[in-house]
Amino acid sequence: MRVCVVGAGVAGALLAWRLVVEHGARVTLLAGAARPDATAASGGLVRAFERDPEVARLAALSLAELRTSRTLREWSGYRSGTSLYVLAPPDGYAGCAGPDGRVAPPDALPPSAERCDARRLADEFGVRGLPEGAVGVLEPHAGHISPDGLRRAVIADLVARGADLPSGRLRAVSCDEQGGGVRYRTGAGHGTADVLVAATGAWTPRLLRSLGVTAADEAVRTKVIQCAVYRAGGLLPPAFVDETSGLYGRPAGPGRMLLGLPTERWGAEPGAARFLDHEERAVRRAAGRRLPGLSLGGLTRPVAAVDAYGPAGRLALTPVPGTSGRLFTFTGGSGGSAKLALAASREAASGLPARLPPHTSRPGHVPITTTRRETS
Numbered sequence: 001m002r003v004c005v006v007g008a009g010v011a012g013a014l015l016a017w018r019l020v021v022e023h024g025a026r027v028t029l030l031a032g033a034a035r036p037d038a039t040a041a042s043g044g045l046v047r048a049f050e051r052d053p054e055v056a057r058l059a060a061l062s063l064a065e066l067r068t069s070r071t072l073r074e075w076s077g078y079r080s081g082t083s084l085y086v087l088a089p090p091d092g093y094a095g096c097a098g099p100d101g102r103v104a105p106p107d108a109l110p111p112s113a114e115r116c117d118a119r120r121l122a123d124e125f126g127v128r129g130l131p132e133g134a135v136g137v138l139e140p141h142a143g144h145i146s147p148d149g150l151r152r153a154v155i156a157d158l159v160a161r162g163a164d165l166p167s168g169r170l171r172a173v174s175c176d177e178q179g180g181g182v183r184y185r186t187g188a189g190h191g192t193a194d195v196l197v198a199a200t201g202a203w204t205p206r207l208l209r210s211l212g213v214t215a216a217d218e219a220v221r222t223k224v225i226q227c228a229v230y231r232a233g234g235l236l237p238p239a240f241v242d243e244t245s246g247l248y249g250r251p252a253g254p255g256r257m258l259l260g261l262p263t264e265r266w267g268a269e270p271g272a273a274r275f276l277d278h279e280e281r282a283v284r285r286a287a288g289r290r291l292p293g294l295s296l297g298g299l300t301r302p303v304a305a306v307d308a309y310g311p312a313g314r315l316a317l318t319p320v321p322g323t324s325g326r327l328f329t330f331t332g333g334s335g336g337s338a339k340l341a342l343a344a345s346r347e348a349a350s351g352l353p354a355r356l357p358p359h360t361s362r363p364g365h366v367p368i369t370t371t372r373r374e375t376s
């Protein structure tokens, strides 16, 4: 199987790596030039607990593989630590329901996790002012990684294995209905493959539009994620997500905390985004309310970048409609792909052959889909 993977964020790099190492596929990874993508900006929080059962399954599998693999721990700069997830009371988290509208039962916890009540959240972690009915899920063995470090190490390993990483971005792609393959073009040349997977993150809607996919913007949306690293003193919490305020964060080295709040900047252009002061002030206010024992000093690192949000709310392999089953996207992590990428890439790589059309190589070339514009 010849696979062209487009995009070398953490999703594309790991998918290419799985295909080469675990399936012996012939992979071309089109990494393009380095750009400020979501992987470079990522806070890298990893944990097993999630509201959505499928997201939770992938998160738990990823964390388990990370913790048992010395190579992956080293490549990703894994830092083990406690994770605290504060659940809003049932009527306070409508926005956290899964795509089917269902919400994970509150007792669907990973084996190593435990529930903790508001009193313990306050006494041990300094979390205050929670609404009635909020509870915590405490995971002792979670932590954070460097998705950028992981992607770089994976690419270095692919290079060492002799994988094909030509320079240049994907510029155009066409499917051969009869030839049973995909042709693609970069700035530096062109190639063919049995299947092309666009792991192009926030650049995906643009790519889909260029392929003439109607409703491309509904298939994958983009949104800015803004956070920052602060000088911090007082009572520093562990890595946490607080559904009741939206605030999330993690320790970021001695006397440093990374903190952020979700933004509503939908439809943003991919890449780096503007860091907005009023959003940053909202983070300080939320931290002041929820973590009054934490004292925040100046910013040491503002971060704002755009990520891809898919309908499933998780990193997923999805066929591009109208392309003979030869084009897929592998994106849509909705601000959370880093914690899912290990398991999602493993499952996408092992599931890909079964999703290909039966005939992969027949003579004749009839382009059925051709990009008219640059894809990125």
Ligand SMILES: Cc1cc2nc3c(=O)[nH]c(=O)nc-3n(C[C@H](O)[C@H](O)[C@H](O)COP(=O)(O)OP(=O)(O)OC[C@H]3O[C@@H](n4cnc5c(N)ncnc54)[C@H](O)[C@@H]3O)c2cc1C
Binding pocket: 006, 007, 008, 009, 010, 011, 012, 030, 031, 032, 033, 034, 035, 037, 038, 039, 040, 041, 042, 043, 044, 045, 046, 147, 168, 169, 170, 171, 199, 200, 201, 202, 203, 225, 226, 227, 303, 304, 305, 306, 307, 308, 330, 331, 332, 333, 334, 335, 336, 337, 338, 339, 340, 375, 376
């Ligand atoms: C600020 C921030 C904080 C985050 N924190 C967390 C967190 O704590 N935990 C967590 O789990 N997740 C977190 N995330 C989410 C997670 O980091 C992202 O979901 C993940 O990195 C997305 O990876 P990706 O490979 O899908 O996309 P990207 O990293 O965006 O990579 C896509 C790549 O495709 C390339 N590309 C696009 N078009 C082309 C083309 N035509 N040809 C070749 N290449 C192309 C781009 O250059 C880019 O390198 C965070 C994200 C952000 C932005």
